[in-house]
Amino acid sequence: MxxxxxxxxxxxxxxxxxxxxxxxxLLDIIGPDSMxxxxxxxLKKINSLEDIFIVTSKELAPKIRKRVxxxxxxxxxxxxxxxxxxxxxxxxxxxIKKIRKDAVMAxxxxxxxxxxxxxxxxxLRSSFRVANKKDALVTIGIKPTHPSTGYGxxxxxxxxxxxxxxxxxxxxxxxxxxxxxxxxxxxxxxxLWNSGMFVWKADIxxxxxxxxxxxxxxxxxxxxxxxxxxxxxxxLWDSIEPVSIDYGLLEKSDSIxxxxxxxxxxxxxxxxxxxxxSTKTKDKNVVRGTGVVLDGTNNLIESKKQFTALVGVSDxxxxxxxxxxxxxxKDKAEQVKDVVDYLEKNNKDELL
Amino acid sequence: MxxxxxxxxxxxxxxxxxxxxxxxxLLDIIGPDSMxxxxxxxLKKINSLEDIFIVTSKELAPKIRKRVxxxxxxxxxxxxxxxxxxxxxxxxxxxIKKIRKDAVMAxxxxxxxxxxxxxxxxxLRSSFRVANKKDALVTIGIKPTHPSTGYGxxxxxxxxxxxxxxxxxxxxxxxxxxxxxxxxxxxxxxxLWNSGMFVWKADIxxxxxxxxxxxxxxxxxxxxxxxxxxxxxxxLWDSIEPVSIDYGLLEKSDSIxxxxxxxxxxxxxxxxxxxxxSTKTKDKNVVRGTGVVLDGTNNLIESKKQFTALVGVSDxxxxxxxxxxxxxxKDKAEQVKDVVDYLEKNNKDELL
Numbered sequence: 001m002x003x004x005x006x007x008x009x010x011x012x013x014x015x016x017x018x019x020x021x022x023x024x025x026l027l028d029i030i031g032p033d034s035m036x037x038x039x040x041x042x043l044k045k046i047n048s049l050e051d052i053f054i055v056t057s058k059e060l061a062p063k064i065r066k067r068v069x070x071x072x073x074x075x076x077x078x079x080x081x082x083x084x085x086x087x088x089x090x091x092x093x094x095x096i097k098k099i100r101k102d103a104v105m106a107x108x109x110x111x112x113x114x115x116x117x118x119x120x121x122x123x124l125r126s127s128f129r130v131a132n133k134k135d136a137l138v139t140i141g142i143k144p145t146h147p148s149t150g151y152g153x154x155x156x157x158x159x160x161x162x163x164x165x166x167x168x169x170x171x172x173x174x175x176x177x178x179x180x181x182x183x184x185x186x187x188x189x190x191x192l193w194n195s196g197m198f199v200w201k202a203d204i205x206x207x208x209x210x211x212x213x214x215x216x217x218x219x220x221x222x223x224x225x226x227x228x229x230x231x232x233x234x235x236l237w238d239s240i241e242p243v244s245i246d247y248g249l250l251e252k253s254d255s256i257x258x259x260x261x262x263x264x265x266x267x268x269x270x271x272x273x274x275x276x277x278s279t280k281t282k283d284k285n286v287v288r289g290t291g292v293v294l295d296g297t298n299n300l301i302e303s304k305k306q307f308t309a310l311v312g313v314s315d316x317x318x319x320x321x322x323x324x325x326x327x328x329x330k331d332k333a334e335q336v337k338d339v340v341d342y343l344e345k346n347n348k349d350e351l352l
Numbered sequence: 353m354x355x356x357x358x359x360x361x362x363x364x365x366x367x368x369x370x371x372x373x374x375x376x377x378l379l380d381i382i383g384p385d386s387m388x389x390x391x392x393x394x395l396k397k398i399n400s401l402e403d404i405f406i407v408t409s410k411e412l413a414p415k416i417r418k419r420v421x422x423x424x425x426x427x428x429x430x431x432x433x434x435x436x437x438x439x440x441x442x443x444x445x446x447x448i449k450k451i452r453k454d455a456v457m458a459x460x461x462x463x464x465x466x467x468x469x470x471x472x473x474x475x476l477r478s479s480f481r482v483a484n485k486k487d488a489l490v491t492i493g494i495k496p497t498h499p500s501t502g503y504g505x506x507x508x509x510x511x512x513x514x515x516x517x518x519x520x521x522x523x524x525x526x527x528x529x530x531x532x533x534x535x536x537x538x539x540x541x542x543x544l545w546n547s548g549m550f551v552w553k554a555d556i557x558x559x560x561x562x563x564x565x566x567x568x569x570x571x572x573x574x575x576x577x578x579x580x581x582x583x584x585x586x587x588l589w590d591s592i593e594p595v596s597i598d599y600g601l602l603e604k605s606d607s608i609x610x611x612x613x614x615x616x617x618x619x620x621x622x623x624x625x626x627x628x629x630s631t632k633t634k635d636k637n638v639v640r641g642t643g644v645v646l647d648g649t650n651n652l653i654e655s656k657k658q659f660t661a662l663v664g665v666s667d668x669x670x671x672x673x674x675x676x677x678x679x680x681x682k683d684k685a686e687q688v689k690d691v692v693d694y695l696e697k698n699n700k701d702e703l704l
Binding site for chain 2: 016291292294295303305306307308309310311312313316318320321322323324325326327328329332335336338339342348351
C-alpha cells in the first residue's frame with residue numbers, strides 16, 4: 001500500500017493566517033507541526049505502507065520540498081495547475097501503477113485533524129482488505145455526530161449484507177446539505193460524512209476512470225507517455241477540465257464501499273472548526289495567543305502578537321496577523337473566501 | 353477674559369488608541385492635529401481672550417509642554433493628582449484672580465469637537481456678557497438633537513423672562529438619563545445638553561465655592577498661600593475630596609444661566625461618536641485607515657497598518673493599533689473602560 005497526500009489546496013478558509021504561499025497544510029494551526037507534517041508522521045507509523053507520495057501545486061512544491069521531513073523528494077508530484085481532486089489523484093495513480101500495477105493507493109487530505117492512531121490504523125487495514133479483495137473503490141466515512149452542513153455525506157445500503165461490522169456498500173453520495181436535509185440524514189442512520197480519504201488499487205482506479213471519465217483518461221494516457229519520455233506535460237494538463245473525485249467518479253461508479261472510521265476526525269474546514277476542537281475557558285471562549293473576552297461567550301481569538309480584547313461580543317471569530325485582521329461571526333466563517341476574492345479583485349497581492 | 357483648557361483626562365474611552373501617556377486630547381483623532389491643539393487654535397482666534405491656561409496632570413505636563421503651540425509654558429497649571437473638575441477649576445481660578453480679581457474665565461474641555469468658528473465666538477460673547485453683567489455662573493448648553501443617554505442635561509426655567517433669545521435661567525441639572533427619561537427631556541423642550549463649557553468671573557466662582565464647597569475652599573486658600581510662597585502643595589492637594597464641578601457647585605448654586613450654543617458640538621465620548629461624526633460609505637460603514645466591510649453595515653474600522661476585514665458583521669467598532677485590538681459593538685463602546693480596568697488589574701502596564 002502506498003500513501004498519497006493531497007497537498008495542493010490554496011487554503012483560503014484560514015485567511016489571514018493562511019496565504020497563497022502559506023496555505024493551511026503548511027500552518028501549525030492545531031499542533032506542534034504543520035498539518036502536512038503531522039499527516040506524514042501519522043502515515044509513517046503504518047508499517048504496511050511502502051512509501052508516501054505528495055501531490056501539490058507548482059507554487060507550493062519548493063516550500064514543501066524544503067520543509068517536509070520523511071518523504072523522498074522524488075515522491076513529490078507536481079501539478080502544473082490546480083484541477084481539483086480527480087486529475088490530482090489520476091496523476092498519483094500514474095506514478096504508483098508504474099511501481100506495481102495492482103498496488104493499493106490510500107489517499108489522504110493533508111490538512112485534517114485525526115485523533116486516535118490505533119483506530120486510524122485499524123480503519124486503514126479494513127479499507128485495504130476491502131479494496132484488495134473486492135477490487136472496489138473504498139471511501140472512509142465518519143459517523144456523523146451532528147447535522148453538519150459543512151460536509152458531504154455518503155449513504156450506504158442498509159439491506160446489503162455487511163462485509164464486516166463497519167464496512168458498507170455505498171448507495172449514493174450527497175453534497176453539503178441544508179440543515180433540514182442534514183437533520184434527515186442524521187435521523188435516517190444510514191449516512192456517513194465523506195472524509196475525503198480513499199483506498200483503491202491503482203489499476204482499478206484507472207479502469208473506473210476510463211469508464212466514467214473517458215476524457216480525463218485519454219489525456220492522462222498521453223501524460224503517461226510524456227512522463228516516460230521525461231517530457232513536460234503542461235499543455236496537456238491545461239486542457240483538463242477541473243473535476244472533483246466525488247463528482248467525476250464516486251457518484252458514478254457502482255463498486256464503492258464505505259468503511260466507517262474508528263478514529264475521531266475533523267476536517268478543520270474553517271475558523272469555526274478550530275474553535276470547536278480547542279479547549280475553552282469557563283465562558284466558552286477560545287483565546288489562542290494573547291487577548292481577553294469581557295462580557296461575551298463562544299468567541300475565538302487568534303492573535304499571537306496584538307493583545308485582542310472583545311467586549312460585549314459573542315459567537316465571533318477574530319483573527320489577527322501582523323498585517324491583517326479578520327472579524328467574522330463563527331457561523332459565517334466560510335465567508336472568509338469573500339475577503340480573498342475581494343483582495344484578488346482589488347490587486348492587494350501582498351495580503352493574498 | 354481668560355481661557356482655561358481642562359486637559360487632565362486619562363482618556364480610557366479610546367483604548368487602544370488612547371493610552372495613559374497618550375490620552376484622547378493628545379490624539380489627532382478627528383482632525384489634522386491633536387484635540388488639545390485644535391482647542392487652543394480655536395481659542396487663539398478670539399481677540400477678546402487675553403491669555404490661555406491649560407490645567408493638566410503631572411504625568412501629561414511634560415508632553416504637553418513639549419508638544420503644544422501657542423500657550424505660554426508658565427500657563428500650564430499642573431495638578432499633583434486628578435481630583436475631578438471642581439478642584440482643577442479652582443486651581444485655575446487661583447492663578448487667574450491673581451492677574452485681575454474680576455477677570456472672567458472661560459473653561460473648555462480639551463477634547464470636544466466644535467464646528468462653526470463664528471457661531472462659537474458668538475456664543476462665547478453672549479456668555480461673557482451674562483457672566484459679567486449678572487455676576488453669574490454661565491454654562492454653555494447644546495440644543496439636543498436626539499434623546500442621548502451619554503450626556504448630562506440642563507433644565508432651564510421657561511417662565512423666567514429670557515435675557516436674550518438664547519440665554520436662560522437654569523432650573524436644574526440632570527445626570528446622564530435612561531432612554532425613557534432622555535426622551536421625556538427632549539419632548540419637554542426646556543432641556544439642553546451639558547457641554548462642560550463654563551464662563552464666570554474668578555472672584556464670583558471663589559465666592560460660590562466658599563458657599564457650596566467650604567471644605568474645598570479652605571484647602572484652596574492654603575494652597576494659594578503656598579503658591580505665593582513658591583512652595584509645593586502636594587500634601588494639601590492629596591487631602592482634597594474629588595468632586596465634579598456639576599455636582600459640587602452647579603447643582604447647588606442658584607445663580608446659574610445657560611447660553612444655548614449656536615455651534616455644532618460633539619463631545620467625542622466614545623468610538624461610537626467617532627463613527628457618528630465620520631463620513632460613511634453607501635453601506636453606512638466608516639473605514640479609517642485600511643480595511644473593508646463585506647456583508648455588513650454601520651461598522652467603524654480604525655486601523656492604520658493592518659488591513660481589517662469585517663465579514664457578515666454589523667454595528668461593530670474594530671480598533672487596531674500595533675500592539676492591541678478592540679472589538680466592541682458600537683452601542684457598548686463605553687464598556688471599553690472595562691478593558692482598561694482588566695489591564696490594570698492584570699498588571700499589563702505596557703498596554704495601558
